[in-house]
Amino acid sequence: MDLALLWTIQAAPLLAFLVIQLLPGGLKKAAPLVAVGGALAAALSSLRLLWLHLDGGSLPAVFAVNWLDVADAPLWAHTQIPHYSLSVGFLVDPLNLLMITLVTVIALFVHVFSAYYMADDASRARYFGFLSFFAFSMTGLVLSSNLLQTFLFWELVGLTSYLLIGFWYEKKSAGDAARKAFVLNRLGDLGFYLGTILLFILFGSLDFVDLRADVLRQAFAPAVLTTLGLLVFTGVMGKSAQFPFHAWLPDAMEGPTPVSALIHSATMVAAGVFLLARGWGLFSASVTTLQVILVIGSLTAFVGASLATVQRDIKKIMAYSTVSQLGFMVMAMGAGAPVAGMFHLSTHACFKSLLFLTAGAFIHHFHTNDIWEIARGGGKKDKLAMAVLTLGLLSLCAVPPFSGFFSKDMILEALKEHSLFFYGVGLFVSFLTNYYSFRMLFVLLFSKEAAGRAAAKPHAPAAHGHDAHAHVAHGASDAAHAETGLLKFCRALPLVSLALLSLYVGALGTPLFHNALLHWLGGAEIESHLDLSIVAVTMTLFAAGVALAWFQFRDPEAAEKRLESSANPVKLLLDRKFFVDDAYVFLVKGVGLRLAALLNWIDKKAFNGILVDRTSYAILGLGKLGSKLQSGQLQDYLSLAMAVGVLILFFVINSGGVHLAVGG
Amino acid sequence: MSLADLVFIGIAAVTILGALMAVSFKNVFYNALSLILCLFGVACLFIYLNSEFLAIMEVIIYIGAIAVAIIFAIMLSRPMARETEKLEAAKISRSFVIAAFLFAGLCLTLHRTVWHAASPEGDYSMRMIGKALLGWGILPFEAVSLVLLVAIIGALLLAAGKERSS
Amino acid sequence: MSQSLESYLFLSAALFSIGVYGLLARRNLVAILISLELILNSASINFLAFNKFCLADKAVGQVFAVFVIALAAAEVCIGLSLILLLYRKRGSINVDEAGELKG
Numbered sequence: 001m002d003l004a005l006l007w008t009i010q011a012a013p014l015l016a017f018l019v020i021q022l023l024p025g026g027l028k029k030a031a032p033l034v035a036v037g038g039a040l041a042a043a044l045s046s047l048r049l050l051w052l053h054l055d056g057g058s059l060p061a062v063f064a065v066n067w068l069d070v071a072d073a074p075l076w077a078h079t080q081i082p083h084y085s086l087s088v089g090f091l092v093d094p095l096n097l098l099m100i101t102l103v104t105v106i107a108l109f110v111h112v113f114s115a116y117y118m119a120d121d122a123s124r125a126r127y128f129g130f131l132s133f134f135a136f137s138m139t140g141l142v143l144s145s146n147l148l149q150t151f152l153f154w155e156l157v158g159l160t161s162y163l164l165i166g167f168w169y170e171k172k173s174a175g176d177a178a179r180k181a182f183v184l185n186r187l188g189d190l191g192f193y194l195g196t197i198l199l200f201i202l203f204g205s206l207d208f209v210d211l212r213a214d215v216l217r218q219a220f221a222p223a224v225l226t227t228l229g230l231l232v233f234t235g236v237m238g239k240s241a242q243f244p245f246h247a248w249l250p251d252a253m254e255g256p257t258p259v260s261a262l263i264h265s266a267t268m269v270a271a272g273v274f275l276l277a278r279g280w281g282l283f284s285a286s287v288t289t290l291q292v293i294l295v296i297g298s299l300t301a302f303v304g305a306s307l308a309t310v311q312r313d314i315k316k317i318m319a320y321s322t323v324s325q326l327g328f329m330v331m332a333m334g335a336g337a338p339v340a341g342m343f344h345l346s347t348h349a350c351f352k353s354l355l356f357l358t359a360g361a362f363i364h365h366f367h368t369n370d371i372w373e374i375a376r377g378g379g380k381k382d383k384l385a386m387a388v389l390t391l392g393l394l395s396l397c398a399v400p401p402f403s404g405f406f407s408k409d410m411i412l413e414a415l416k417e418h419s420l421f422f423y424g425v426g427l428f429v430s431f432l433t434n435y436y437s438f439r440m441l442f443v444l445l446f447s448k449e450a451a452g453r454a455a456a457k458p459h460a461p462a463a464h465g466h467d468a469h470a471h472v473a474h475g476a477s478d479a480a481h482a483e484t485g486l487l488k489f490c491r492a493l494p495l496v497s498l499a500l501l502s503l504y505v506g507a508l509g510t511p512l513f514h515n516a517l518l519h520w521l522g523g524a525e526i527e528s529h530l531d532l533s534i535v536a537v538t539m540t541l542f543a544a545g546v547a548l549a550w551f552q553f554r555d556p557e558a559a560e561k562r563l564e565s566s567a568n569p570v571k572l573l574l575d576r577k578f579f580v581d582d583a584y585v586f587l588v589k590g591v592g593l594r595l596a597a598l599l600n601w602i603d604k605k606a607f608n609g610i611l612v613d614r615t616s617y618a619i620l621g622l623g624k625l626g627s628k629l630q631s632g633q634l635q636d637y638l639s640l641a642m643a644v645g646v647l648i649l650f651f652v653i654n655s656g657g658v659h660l661a662v663g664g
Numbered sequence: 665m666s667l668a669d670l671v672f673i674g675i676a677a678v679t680i681l682g683a684l685m686a687v688s689f690k691n692v693f694y695n696a697l698s699l700i701l702c703l704f705g706v707a708c709l710f711i712y713l714n715s716e717f718l719a720i721m722e723v724i725i726y727i728g729a730i731a732v733a734i735i736f737a738i739m740l741s742r743p744m745a746r747e748t749e750k751l752e753a754a755k756i757s758r759s760f761v762i763a764a765f766l767f768a769g770l771c772l773t774l775h776r777t778v779w780h781a782a783s784p785e786g787d788y789s790m791r792m793i794g795k796a797l798l799g800w801g802i803l804p805f806e807a808v809s810l811v812l813l814v815a816i817i818g819a820l821l822l823a824a825g826k827e828r829s830s
Numbered sequence: 831m832s833q834s835l836e837s838y839l840f841l842s843a844a845l846f847s848i849g850v851y852g853l854l855a856r857r858n859l860v861a862i863l864i865s866l867e868l869i870l871n872s873a874s875i876n877f878l879a880f881n882k883f884c885l886a887d888k889a890v891g892q893v894f895a896v897f898v899i900a901l902a903a904a905e906v907c908i909g910l911s912l913i914l915l916l917y918r919k920r921g922s923i924n925v926d927e928a929g930e931l932k933g
Binding site for chain 3: 665666668669671672673676679680683684686687692695696699702703706709710712713714715717718721722725726729730733734737738740741749750751752755756758759760762763764766767770771774779780781782783784786787788792793795796797801804805808809811812814815816818819820822823
């Protein structure tokens with residue numbers, strides 16, 4: 001039963017992808033239906049699987065087959081595993097089940113919303129194909145039973161991410177963003193791959209069930225463990241957009257908004273955090289690794305949140321917010337609280353995909369990404385979107401009783417126990433989160449609606465026009481969308497469902513529901529006791545953040561003018577994104593290209609010039625020498641043969657001779 | 665040293681001399697004549713080896729057929745009989761060195777090898793040869809006869825086919 | 831001396847080496863053929879010498895000598911016709927002028 005369900009989860013999206021690819025031209029319209037069908041099958045199967053294992057019995061269960069026997073004997077002296085072998089298969093445990101349910105359910109809603117969002121796009125069959133393929137890769141990643149298999153699917157989700165970011169590839173910025181994401185991810189994955197290989201050579205097994213901290217600590221010195229953990233963590237940094245690899249995530253917003261919701265906020269980027277929890281034994285085996293993780297996480301959280309405060313583009317705000325929240329999760333991991341991290345991952349997945357879909361609803365309607373433009377276009381009249389946006393933002397700001405509150409509270413508690421400094425960083429990031437969330441909300445709420453759509457002409461700095469591209473067919477006229485009932489349903493269902501889901505998931509981690517989620521993930525000893533001092537501090541910060549936002553943005557038009565005119569070092573720093581992109585440009589252009597030129601010179605002169613050319617000349621000369629032997633003169637050949645024969649004769653005589661037994 | 669040995673040395677000297685002349689004269693006609701001398705010496709050696717039958721065969725086939733055929737061929741191609749060959753010093757010296765080393769190697773092998781001797785007494789008669797040829801040697805015998813047949817037909821074809829076309 | 835194996839083998843080795851020398855040194859194809867005959871004869875001498883001094887069955891070596899003579903006849907037969915063909919075609923029977931194998 002389990003195996004059948006697992007196969008359904010794994011194969012349904014792949015099947016949908018294949019069917020979409022094979023659809024004849026006339027039937028391409030059915031692509032959304034097929035994709036939604038695949039996602040629905042996967043979601044239902046994973047819910048069923050969750051239901052079957054809700055009591056936590058018979059977990060973890062491994063369904064794996066031996067794939068490759070590498071060695072019979074240990075390759076490394078200290079290893080514990082006698083047989084080196086690689087396996088493929090499924091692993092089911094609470095962590096997996098939570099993640100797979102999140103992934104498939106959110107994927108289902110995003111598929112449904114995409115049906116609305118992409119209704120006018122000519123190449124939506126391609127879009128839905130990619131989306132299904134992403135669902136396949138992501139479920140594969142989550143269900144993998146070992147690190148190598150995870151890595152394979154990890155690369156596949158990277159590929160789909162690349163394909164979907166560059167979905168509107170005819171736009172140069174989209175292609176560039178896709179490449180940037182791909183390259184930065186590759187950098188991280190290199191470390192991941194090296195770590196995987198090293199771990200296999202040293203340890204002998206990549207199965208998650210074997211990677212236990214106590215076993216690893218027995219087998220290796222701390223330095224080795226730190227190296228292994230940090231190498232694999234490099235992959236996490238790439239995928240989960242940790243500083244300094246975070247630069248790709250905001251650019252990834254070039255992709256269609258539902259893609260941003262699914263891949264670049266809820267699931268794929270969270271895969272890094274998931275991997276941290278999945279390979280927790282490996283990471284927690286070394287204190288140094290955890291310390292580095294904590295530092296990187298806090299840096300990311302701070303950088304993301306501070307950059308989110310100056311963005312005009314609604315998707316960029318959310319992208320930086322995602323970076324910051326991912327940093328938060330990684331911080332939780334680094335502070336030694338994987339359950340808190342996974343809990344925040346779950347709540348964040350729900351409310352951030354909700355926020356993105358809301359953003360998508362705005363963008364689809366107003367053809368602009370700029371929050372001021374949306375506001376002028378009359379964004380606040382969209383009651384449903386505004387309601388769920390507010391709900392999502394309150395969750396993000398960790399206001400009780402919304403879901404973000406419980407998870408963030410847990411993380412802050414863990415940080416406080418770990419070190420006061422990082423607790424302070426966490427609090428400051430929370431404050432920034434409150435500030436940018438309410439900045440966006442206030443701009444949307446308090447802007448005066450412009451008289452006509454003409455006023456909503458995108459002005460230069462904000463003319464990212466990301467998703468506007470998709471709607472060229474509409475023209476700029478304010479002709480109302482001819483939204484059919486079905487499309488309206490496709491728009492409303494995911495928003496409402498995700499809103500309810502995000503409330504519910506948060507509540508699962510509260511004493512109200514007996515900490516069901518936490519117990520399930522971390523065993524009975526985990527409690528979320530509400531630390532009133534933390535709540536008091538966060539509430540104060542919330543009030544401060546809202547007040548600051550209110551003070552600055554209750555009159556959005558004035559604030560906009562002020563923003564454009566003001567100039568100070570902090571603003572410059574934030575506008576230039578902490579110079580991270582500039583650093584990359586310098587690294588690539590200044591260092592990389594010069595290094596490449598040097599290597600090119602060495603290659604041309606030393607390798608090509610001396611080694612390759614000389615070798616070829618030498619061989620050519622040898623060949624000419626050899627061709628002289630081929631004179632065509634019978635007697636030359638014969639002489640050679642005879643001479644060699646004589647040599648052999650002497651050799652035989654000298655080496656003792658054969659004792660010819662003639663006669664006898 | 666017995667008379668037989670003296671005669672043997674003489675025959676050996678004639679054989680070697682014939683062989684040397686057969687390869688060293690520049691005129692191919694002299695070569696052929698020297699070959700006859702050499703072959704005659706070899707036939708005499710065969711008698712020393714108790715193989716009178718083969719000595720006769722040597723004279724009949726080698727001298728009577730092969731050497732004569734060679735002389736025929738030389739005479740048939742008219743200028744060949746008068747032509748003297750221009751020898752290249754490099755080629756000569758190269759061949760000489762190789763041959764000398766080969767000879768040295770062979771002598772060394774002869775010297776080093778221990779031969780298992782058997783009594784020279786036995787039945788050398790033609791009867792035994794005939795029995796052997798048609799007994800255990802029937803298969804190589806037939807094969808050789810086939811080769812001879814093919815060789816004759818091939819020689820005819822090579823020689824005649826050309827004339828027809830020309 | 832006439833009753834020792836070594837003297838015959840020595841003689842055949844000399845004959846063989848002379849044959850090889852002629853084979854490598856001469857340009858005239860007929861002379862090469864003659865050298866080949868010397869080599870074959872040295873083989874025959876070997877067969878008969880071993881037959882006399884090393885074998886119990888005195889027919890074996892003689893039978894092989896017969897085969898050698900027969901094959902020599904066949905070889906000369908073909909060789910001469912080839913030489914004649916070459917002579918007709920080129921007007922020369924020098925082996926170094928037949929250089930089509932040159933690489």
